[in-house]
Amino acid sequence: MVIDISQFNETYLEEATEHLGALETGLLELEKTGEGDLNAIFRAAHSIKGGAGTFGFMKIANFTHNLEGVLDKAREGELPITPPLSAILLQAVDVLREMIDAARSGEEVDDDCGVEVSKELNSYLVGEASDNGKQEVSTADSSDGIRCVNISFKPSPHLLQTGSDPLNIFRELSSLGNINVTIDKSGLPSLKEFNPESLYYSWQIALETEVGLDDIKDVFLFVEDDADIEYQEVNSGERKQVEEILELTPLANRRDDEDRRQGDRRQASTQKETAPKETAFIRVETGKVDQLINLVGELVTTGAMVSQHSQELEKDGNDSLHKVVAEMSHHTRNMQEAIMAIRMMPVSFVFNRFPRMVRDTATKLGKNVELITEGENTELDKTVIERIVDPLTHLVRNSVDHGIEMPDEREESGKPAIATVALSASYQGGNVIIKITDDGKGLNRETILAKAIDKGMANADDNYSDEDVWQFIFEPGFSTAVEVTDVSGRGVGMDVVRRNIQSLGGTIRIESIAGEGSTFTISLPLTLAILDGMAIDLSGVTYIIPILNIIESTRPTKDTVRTMRNNLEVMDFRGEYLPFVRLKDIFLLPSETPIEQGIAIIVEAENQQFALFIDDLLGERQVVIKSIEQNYKMVEGISGATILGDGSVSLILDLAAIMRKATREGLLNKGVSPDKIQGINQKEKVNHVQQ
C-alpha cells in the first residue's frame, strides 16, 4: 500500500509547532526555577526530529539532531544547563521555528540557516565527550566503529493499545544498521482465548551498528514504559554468530512474513486504539465553522419568527404549539452557544509568547523582570485572540521598557530587585478583561501633561484629572520616551493599540500611581459575531446602537437643549454641555418628533461624548452581525446589519463614523469645551458599559 504522506505535512508542521512551544516553555521554566522536566523537553525535541525524518524535512531533522543530543546529555545529568547553554538552546528554538515556518510556506531555508547555532550545540556535544568518562560505555568496542547489540524486547500485551507499533521500532532500528529479528511466539494463546487487541509476541533483536547505545535506546523511548527491554553488547567473538544468524534468514522475508501474519489484525487494532486520540481534537477549517455559525444564526432568527407567529395563534386558545416552539427556541439558543464555543480559544495562545519576550526584552535592557500570568484558560473568540496579539505585545513591551525601572533605581526606592509584570485574564459579564500590571515607576503626570500642552492637545490652564491625562498617551504621535530605544518609543504605538482594541469593540483604561506602577485594563467582547445592541426608532425605521457606545439615555426638555449662536445645539447634561445631534439630520430622514417627546442617548465614540436625538427606544437586543458590503457598498455611518425577530433587516449604527460625518457637515462642533465633555463621570460610564 502506497500512501502519499505529503498530505500529513501540514499536520506534522502543526504538531512540530506545538512541540516547539512545549520545548520553549520547558526551557524557560528550567531557566527560571533551575528545575524542570528535562525528559519532557527531550521528548519534544525527539518528536520534532522523528517526524521531520519521516516526512522528509531533512534540514529540520539534521538540525534537531544536535539539539536532541545536547538535551539527551543534559537529561542524563552529564551536562549542566548553564545560562549560556540555555541561551543557545533558545536560539535553536528560534532557528527551528524559522525552518518550520519556511516549510509551511513551501520556501527553501537558507543553507547557512542555523549553522552557527548548530556548531555551538555541537561544541557542547564534543567538548563534553572528550572529558567525560561515562562516554566510554557507548564507545566501547568501537575499534572498527561497528558494534553488535543483542536486544531483548518483551512488550506488555497492551502495547498495541497505546498506539505503538513494534514494526515501526524495527524499521527505525534497521535504519541504524543491519538487524536481525527473531520472534518468540510462545506466548500465543489458543484461538479461544485469543484477544486480537493484545500483543503476545516478544522479540530478540540482533543489531549491528555504528551508533552508540543511547541512540539505540532512543528508538525504544516511547515504549520503554510498556515493555521489558534488555540491551546486551556482544563482543567480537560472538559477533560471528550474529552474522550467521543474519545470513540464515534474510530480514526482508521475515518482515513480510510478519506483516502478513499481523497485517489485518494490527490494522484493526491500531485504528480502534488511535481513535480516541483523534476525537480529542479535530482540526477543522475555520471557514466551515463560520458557515455553521451563520447557519445557526439564521436558525435563531427563523425561530424567533416562528415564535412570534405562534404567539399570534395562541390567541385562539391553542397554546400547545407555543409551548413546543418555546422549547425549540431554547434548544436553538443552546446550540448557538455551543457552536460559538467552537471558535473560542484560551488566551494562553497569546500569553504563552510573553515569557520569552519579557525575558529577551529585560535581558537586553539589563533589567530583572518576572512575568506572572493568570487566567490563561479564559476563552475568547479566535478572531479576537488573533487581533489582540499586537496590542498586547506592545503593552507588555512598554511595561518592561518604560514602566520597570533599572535595578539600581529600584533598590534606591526600596522595591524588590526583581520587578513583576502580571498578565491576567478573567470574565466579567459578557466581556473578557485582560489586565497588564507592572510594579514600576508609574506614568509621569507632569511629563505627559507638558508634552500634551506642547503638542497642543491640552490646555495649560485647565485642570485635568489623572484619567484625563492618561488618555493623552493614546493620541497619535504621542511618545514620551526621552530616547528612542531599540525596544520601543518610535512614536507609533498607543494610538494604534487603542484603535485596534476599539475595532474589536473593546475599551482600554489606565490606572497608575506614581512610584507604585501602572495597570492597563482591556475589556473585550467574547465574540465579534454577536453584538449587544439597543434598538431605537427613527421615522418608523429600527436601528441598532451598540450598547458599548451608550452611556445612558434621557428625555430632553426645551430647557436643557439650547441653540448656540452658530445654530448648533447643545444639551445640558448634569451641568455639562454636550453637542446635541439629531440623527434625522445626518440620515436626512423626515422626523418631526418634538424634543420633549423624543429621547437623547448619551453616546461616546473615539473619546468624544455627544447626545444623539432619536424618536424612541425599543429595548435591548442581542443581534447577529451581518455584512451589508457583501452585496452592497459601504454606507457611511452604518457598520453592518442584522435580522430582527420579525425577519426584517435592521442597520447597526457606527457612531464613530456618524460623529465624523456630523463634524464634517457642521452638525457637531468638537470644540464644545472638550475638557468638560471628557470630565463626566468616568466611573459611571465604565459601570454602564460593563453591565
Next chain:
Amino acid sequence: MSSNNSNAIATKEQGLMSVMDDEQSQFLTFILGDEVYGVDILQVQEIRGWQSVTPIPNSPKHIRGVLNLRGGIVPILDLRRRFNMEEIEFTAHTVVIVVNILGRTIGMVVDGVSDVVDFDSGTLKPAPDFGASIDAGFISGLAPIGETMVIVLNVDEILKTSDLISIDKLTEEVMGEK
C-alpha cells in the same frame, strides 16, 4: 454565502458565453410600464413578491433598501426609478427579480414577470439610438419574439452604474477577472 458567490460567478460566465455563442439561450421577460424587457435566465436566482424593505440612509433614490433573503442582506433596486420612469404604487403583482451578478446578489423591482422564452442569440439586433425611455447603454439588444420586441437588458452595466458597489471594489473585481 460563499457557495452562492461561486454559483454567481459560474452563472455569469455561462451567461457571457451564451450571449457570445450563436446558441439557444433563454430569457426571463418582464414588464415595466408599456414595454417588455428580458434578462438572461442564467443570471436570475429567483423571483419573489414585493415585500417592504429597510431603507438605507443617504442612498440614491433608486435603491429601495435592503431585504433579508435567507439570512443574507440583499439590496433592492427600483428599476422604474433607475430608468426615470413614472412611479406606480406597488401591488400584489409587483415582483422582485433576484439576480446573481458580479459576485453579488441583488434584487430588481419590476411591474411583473411574464414568461421564459427561448431565443437564438445570433438574431439579437443592436439597439437603435432612438431616444428610448431608457439609456441605450443599459440595452444589450432587441429580440423579436413573436409579435413583441423584447428589450434585452445589460444587467451588468445597470448594476455598475447604479451606485450599488463602491468604485474601488468594482475596479478590483474587474481587474481580477482579467
